[in-house]
Every structure is written in C-alpha cells, then in structure tokens.
C-alpha cells in the first residue's frame with residue numbers, strides 16, 4: 001500500500017506539488033493526468049525518494065521513504081521521465097548492472113536479465129550501446145530495468161512516450177499483467193491509455209489533486225456521455241430528434257454530415273433514438289453511442305491551467 | 308557496503324568505454340617520461356633516484372586528475388541518470404565512494420605503468436628502492452586528494468568544463484599554500500598559528516616528505532582525512548543539487 005499525506009514541494013519559482021494526499025491499494029493501476037508542469041513527475045520523484053518533500057510523508061508498504069529509504073526503494077521499480085540510462089553501456093551490460101544492484105547473482109542474474117529483455121523485446125539490440133538506440137528502444141530499456149525485480153510498486157513516468165503502436169500495445173499488456181496484486185502508477189498524456197489501462201485516474205493541475213475516480217466516471221463528466229451519433233443516407237427530421245425524451249441538444253459534424261445528439265445528465269437516450277429510426281424507416285449507415293470524450297473533460301477541468 | 312563493488316565495477320569499466328582512459332594513460336606516460344628524462348636533467352644529475360619524476364607529479368596532476376574527475380557527477384546530472392542511481396537501493400556512501408575508488412584505482416594503474424622508470428634507475432645505479440616505493444605511495448595519495456576535490460566540484464557544477472576549472476583552481480591553491488610566496492602574503496599581519504595552518508594544508512610539503520622516504524603517520528592521516536572530508540562534502544552537495 002502507498003500512503004501519501006499532505007505532500008508538498010515548493011521550488012523557488014512556484015509550488016510544484018501542493019498538499020497531495022491519497023492511498024493506493026495493491027491491484028490498482030493509477031494514471032496521473034494533467035497538463036505540462038502540473039507536478040506529475042515531481043510527485044513521482046518524491047514517491048521514489050529522489051526528491052525530499054518540503055512537507056508531508058510518503059509510506060511505501062509501511063516504509064517511510066524519507067527514513068527507511070533503502071527498504072522502500074527495494075520494493076519500487078521506477079522509470080524516470082525521459083528514461084535515463086547509462087549511454088556508454090550496452091543494453092545487456094546495463095541490465096546486468098541493474099540486476100546486480102537488485103541483488104541477483106550468477107544464474108539467477110542471467111535469468112532475470114534474459115526475462116526482462118524478452119518482456120520488452122530487446123533481443124535485437126542487446127549488444128548495442130544505449131547511446132546509439134532509437135528513442136523507443138531507450139524507453140524499452142528503461143522499462144526492462146524497472147520491471148526486472150518484479151517490484152511490488154511500479155512507477156512509470158510516461159512509459160509509452162515514443163513507442164510505436166505495436167510496442168504501446170505490448171507495454172500496456174505488460175503493465176496489465178504485472179498489475180495483479182501490485183501497485184502501478186503511470187503518468188501519461190495519452191488519455192485513451194487511462195481508460196485502456198487504469199483502474200483509477202487522478203487529474204493533477206497546479207500541483208493539486210482535482211479528480212480521483214475511475215476512468216469511466218471521468219468519462220461520464222463529458223457532455224458527450226451517452227451521446228448518440230447518427231450518420232444517415234438522407235436528411236433527418238431534426239424536430240423529431242430534438243423532441244425525444246432526454247435529448248439535450250443536437251450537434252452537426254460538418255466533416256461527414258452526421259448528427260450528434262447530446263443526452264441530458266444522467267439520461268440514456270440510445271433506445272429512444274433507435275426506436276425512432278426504426279419507426280421512421282430512416283436509412284442509417286452508422287450509429288454510435290459514446291461513453292464520453294476524455295480530451296474534452298480534460299480541457300474543461302484544466303482549462304487555462306497549462307503552465 | 309554490498310553495492311560498493313558493483314558501483315566500482317561499472318564506473319571503472321566506463322572509463323574504458325570512451326577514449327578518455329587511453330588518452331589519459333598516454334598523456335600521463337608520455338609527459339612523465341619527457342619531464343623526467345629530458346627536462347629535469349635526469350642523466351646529468353648523476354644520481355640514481357626518481358626524485359625528478361616525483362617532483363613533477365603535483366604539477367602534472369594539476370591538469371590530468373581534474374580531467375579524470377570532472378565527469379564523475381556532472382555527467383550523471385546532465386544525462387539524468389542521477390535520478391536512476393538515487394532511486395536504486397544504493398546508499399549515498401556507496402555511490403560516492405564507489406565512484407571515487409574507481410577513479411583512484413584507475414589513476415593508480417596509470418602510476419604503476421611507469422614501472423619501467425624504476426627498472427631504468429636500477430639499471431643505471433643503485434637507488435633507494437624504499438624511497439621509490441614511498442614516492443609511489445605519496446604520489447597515489449596526492450592523486451586521491453586531487454580526485455576528492457574533483458568529485459565535489461563535479462557534483463557542484465553540472466557543466467564539466469566548469470567542474471574542471473574549479474578543481475584545477477582549488478588544487479592549485481592547495482599545492483602552493485606551502486610556498487613562501489603565498490606565506491608572505493600572510494606574513495606580518497597574520498598570527499603565526501594561521502601561517503602554520505596555511506602551510507600545513509599544502510599538498511607539496513606533505514608529498515615531498517613522503518616521497519623522500521619518510522612516512523610520517525601525520526602525513527598519511529592528512530591525506531586520508533582530506534579525502535574523507537571532500538567526499539563527505541560531495542555527498543552533501545549531491546543532496547542539495549541533484550534535482551537542479
């Protein structure tokens with residue numbers, strides 16, 4: 001369990017993290033969301049013991065990160081922002097160094113390194129110097145390093161930044177498979193990643209925790225929650241649509257000529273829309289119900305907050 | 308303590324990952340031979356000893372050792388790997404001492420590679436091999452002192468060039484603080500004890516004493532506590548500056 005109480009970090013120019021408190025239980029995958037400069041990375045740096053907070057405490061599975069730093073750090077796997085690795089080492093040497101620091105020797109060391117390499121598909125570049133790797137491969141080395149010792153707590157700062165779509169998928173699968181009985185914290189600017197991966201979304205802005213709820217609940221805040229979009233062959237009777245119970249407004253999408261019906265908060269309009277279409281005998285090419293648009297929620301929550 | 312050898316090994320091998328190690332060895336060996344054999348009148352002096360060789364070391368090290376030390380921490384901070392290092396289960400002691408020892412042992416190897424000098428003087432005459440041995444010891448301690456200053460400066464400055472310049476300047480002060488030229492500045496107005504303190508800080512007097520074959524425990528203690536103090540300062544500076 002991670003317990004964070006009144007965590008605060010002030011830099012000379014500004015407050016980066018402002019009175020953050022939360023607890024995370026094993027099995028949870030938490031996504032940190034927030035604009036650039038919101039304090040996500042600074043929070044992670046304090047969770048991992050790199051930065052000392054100005055105020056507040058962090059406890060990792062019962063170990064105070066400030067006082068029992070080493071015990072806590074043994075439980076943590078951490079991918080820092082930008083995935084820094086020793087560039088003058090080869091991938092294999094670097095991972096072997098990390099394995100030794102994690103206390104593995106001999107055969108077990110070899111196995112751990114080989115498994116970490118396989119997990120993020122680094123086989124092709126094992127002999128290559130990290131300096132000469134592409135951005136995505138560097139990130140993967142950082143991930144391999146973080147997961148090598150099956151950490152109880154996995155903290156990943158923008159883990160999928162710079163990965164190709166296949167690798168993004170692979171890494172998400174990896175994180176999901178690791179998440180059982182463990183604590184995973186990721187930060188990301190890819191909002192779909194939060195709904196695809198996380199059980200809990202935390203929106204941070206100006207160092208403050210704005211929202212802490214499930215990704216679904218976060219999506220439900222969107223004006224597009226339960227909205228229905230119709231792409232029809234012929235012009236539709238807008239009055240009939242507007243008059244349906246629960247419909248709040250109509251929106252035209254000039255790009256493809258489709259119409260989006262927004263639902264009133266808490267209402268479900270899809271069945272009524274569906275019935276109307278059948279009753280009118282409209283030729284409908286596409287019909288789509290939305291859970292909500294995260295980017296729109298994100299913008300409305302953090303509008304004007306971008307640092 | 309368990310992690311210290313691991314850090315040591317990584318740091319030590321990283322010297323050889325870049326041309327730095329080879330350039331350092333080459334310049335060190337070439338310069339020490341040139342100075343010993345040509346510039347100091349080694350053959351003319353008619354004495355079989357390595358004094359000219361050792362006398363020249365404080366000045367040679369003044370530029371070579373800071374170059375060896377400058378990347379120690381500056382590089383970690385610049386590339387961000389310091390965040391990785393400080394979030395692995397490694398104590399500050401282990402990382403500071405591990406890095407320092409790697410550089411110190413590397414410089415020690417460079418020093419050992421000058422053993423043909425010892426063979427030469429033994430071929431030419433009948434030197435005091437005990438004094439030569441203490442000369443090597445003194446020289447190595449001197450490198451350690453320079454390196455410890457360099458370690459702290461490297462932690463202080465993110466820029467390696469600045470770390471280099473700071474280290475050269477500080478080491479220069481410690482070398483010349485025993486010179487009458489420097490002491491004259493204090494003479495007349497400063498109390499005698501201050502004069503003694505300044506003089507006692509000098510690398511040069513200590514080093515010369517050891518390399519003449521006289522091992523005084525106080526001289527050894529001086530170098531060891533000097534190194535310890537600067538390494539402790541390194542640890543403090545890292546904690547203050549690591550996030551910048």
Ligand SMILES: Nc1ncnc2c1ncn2[C@@H]1O[C@H](COP(=O)(O)OP(=O)(O)OP(=O)(O)O)[C@@H](O)[C@H]1O
Nearest residue numbers: 011016035036037038039040041042043307550551
């Ligand atoms: N070492 C530092 N010194 C001064 N200010 C800092 C330092 N580190 C971070 N900050 C400031 O703290 C704030 C939070 O930065 P942080 O890196 O945590 O943001 P973030 O949420 O990770 O942003 P991003 O999405 O861009 O990664 C920023 O305004 C940043 O300028």
Ligand SMILES: [Mg+2]
Nearest residue numbers: 040041042081
């Ligand atoms: Mg960040």
